[in-house]
Amino acid sequence: MRWLPLPRELTVSEERLPFAGCHAIKHPAGWEGAVRPLSALGEAFGGWTAFFEHDASLAPEAYRLQIENGRIRVQAGSPRAAFYACHTLLQAWDGKSLPILSVADAPTLAWRGVVEGFYGVPWKHAARLRMLDFMGAHKMNIYLYAPKDDPYHRDRWRDPYPPEEAERLHELVQRAQQNFIEFVFCISPGLSMVYSDPEEFQRLVAKIEAVQAMGVRTFGLLVDDIPEELQHEADRAVYSSLAHAHADLANRLHHWLKERDSTSWLIVCPTFYHNRGEPPYVKELGERTERGISIMWTGPKVVSREITHEDAELFTLAIRRKPFVWDNYPVNDYEPSRLLMGPITGRDVETLVRLEALASNPMNQAEASKIALGTYADLLWNAEAYDPQRSWDAAIVHLVGEEALPVMREFCQQNLWSRHWKEAPPEIASAIEEWQKSGDTEPLRSALTRLATLPRRLRQHITQTELLEELEPWLWRMEQISKLGLELLDQLEEEALRPARILTELEAIRNASEAIVCDGWIERWIRETLEEFA
Structure with missing residues (x-):
């Protein structure tokens, strides 16, 4: 089993029992949504019975899960915790059977999530639904809607969403609620707002009020990048400083x-958002x-390769509260020619306990x-046991399956x-x-050959159309640049170097795709x- 996130306390037997769904699911009134992942499997007559109980002694997101012969028992601190228990159970299920197991679980960090806050083409609506x-x-458990290039979020913040856009936004809110996710609608008025103008404030709250009517209770006021x-x-x-204006607007x-x-x-993203608390602002x-x-x-930093507990303590002293971290990984809007596909590192439990959210x-x-995000989910839920390599493999498997790992x-x-x-x-x-x-071409030829065949092998193993479409520019670039490297090796071994041909092909590859793979090593070597x- 590839747990993601890894439960805090876990005992699993090697014995597995046939499971195809529950004959009955008993739960407190109003918990229908919490048990939906289990009830969605359908009713199995003569099968298992699941018992869900509210345990007020548990923390809000804590749960205990026990799977025995024919019986599933969950004690949960809230409906959200029961929802999480269901997903833990589903990770243990192989489609045919469940192991006998016992889990006691709770998160390291209270608020763990995603901020769609990058520049460039925003995600499509279907991609957002899948992400939730x-x-x-x-x-x-928290998603911040803040795409920089949504015009109604930033440039046209005063304007109401057109009916079609509003309908899609409402659907996102509903999907977030179904997944027990706090939906945060963010608005970024700082490029043009007159903070002291009462009419401007009324335009701001009118925009927010329309989203409130969709069931949103949490809002982000973003005054970054202005x-x-x-x-x-x-x-x-009216104001003595920019900070004075922003604090007054936030308070109102x-x-x-x-x-x-x-x-x-209310969550505020300040203008000076990367520092250790030094700016007077x-x-x-x-x-x-x-x-x-x-x-x-x-x-x-804007993109912080590491965030230490000392960094967090200094910023906490400056803002007089625990910081809400907007973590700029794996964002690539500042260098869209690259993908960032590794696990999150550089944040540990000593840092996380000093944060309000990440x-x-x-x-x-x-x-x-979703590969990097899967490792975030693992880290933020159980930082004490986080292993980047284990988490990375688990995140890959959850995205593409064990065979494609x-x-x-x-x-x-x-x-x-x-x-x-x-x-x-x-x-x-x-x-x-x-x-x-050494001049030995064999190790280099072997490495280039493996890279040249990697795109074909990946396409054969990956079935998710949306993922392949996203990766295609990098797959094409890897295939072409590796083949060109092999052609250069052939010419060198045959002492028949044709530099003009190689350069022409190199420029053609570069013009066809700006994607960069292997940190650009092959291009530089050529x-x-x-x-x-020459």
Whole structure:
């Protein structure tokens, strides 16, 4: 079994019992949605009975699951916890049988999720629906809708969503609720809003009120990636600083929300969001912003390769509350020619216990992002037992299946780098270096041949159409650049180098696809070799 996330306490017997569904599912009133993953299997007459109980002594997301002969018993601290217990059970099910097992489980971090906050083409509606299902199945509980290039989120924040767009947004809210996910509608008015103008505030709350009517209680006020000074004369006359304006706006919106729903929650993304609390803006915002309002942070950098508990403590001191981390991995909008397919690292339990929440900002490629997101789900649920390699393999299997694990992992290993996210060099690098030292072409030829055949092998094993469509530019580039490398080796061995031909083909590949694989090592080797031998 590939657990994702790994349960906190787990005892599993080797004995497995036939299981095709439940004859009866007994649960507290109102818990129909919580047991839906189990009831969706259908009724098996003469089969198993499942008992769900509310245990007020458990934390809200904690549960205990026991599977015995013909009986499933769940004690849960809330309907959401019972929902998670069902998904743990489904991970133990192989389609035919269940093991006898006992689980006691609860998360490390209270809020664990995804922020769709990247620049570039937003995800399609169907991709968002699939993402919410994925999140629910892997115990992630918060989704922030904040696509930078949704015009009604940022540039046209004053305008109401057209009916068709509003209907899709409502469907997302409903799907999030079905998966026990807190849906956060984010709005980003900072490029043009006159903060001191009461009419502007009314336009803001009118937009929010329309989304409230869809069942949303949590909102994000994003004032990131805007000018660092007040832009309007009216604001400069009222506020002493940008932080003063942002805190005042957040406080007014917070009051407005609480008057209408006491359970509402406001999350603010500040203008200075990557630091250790040094900017005066951050300290003033923390001082002026009322408690109960969350403040976001990306760590010490925009893309933080590591976030330490010391970093978190310093930012906490500045903002006077635990930070809500907007984690910019595996996002690739700053370098869309690359995929980031590795597990999350650089965050540990000592850091997580000092946070209020963490939401990963994924790639423009929603399906491909699920490998990194799967490892986030694992880390944030059970950081104490997190093993990046185990988690990586589990995330790959949950996406593409056990049979495709070797070839998909091999592809992921060629896509781990960006200018902000570094890993050890790819395997092709050592083959190139060996050739440069010894002149032995066989290790390099073997490595290039394997890379040239990897796209074909991957296409044979992957059945998810949406995933293959996302990966295709990188598969094509890997195939073509590896074949060109093999052609260069052939010419070198035959002492018949044709540099003009190789360069022409290299430029044709580059012009056809901007995708980069293997951190660009093959392209660099081809160019450097031509310069040396031509």
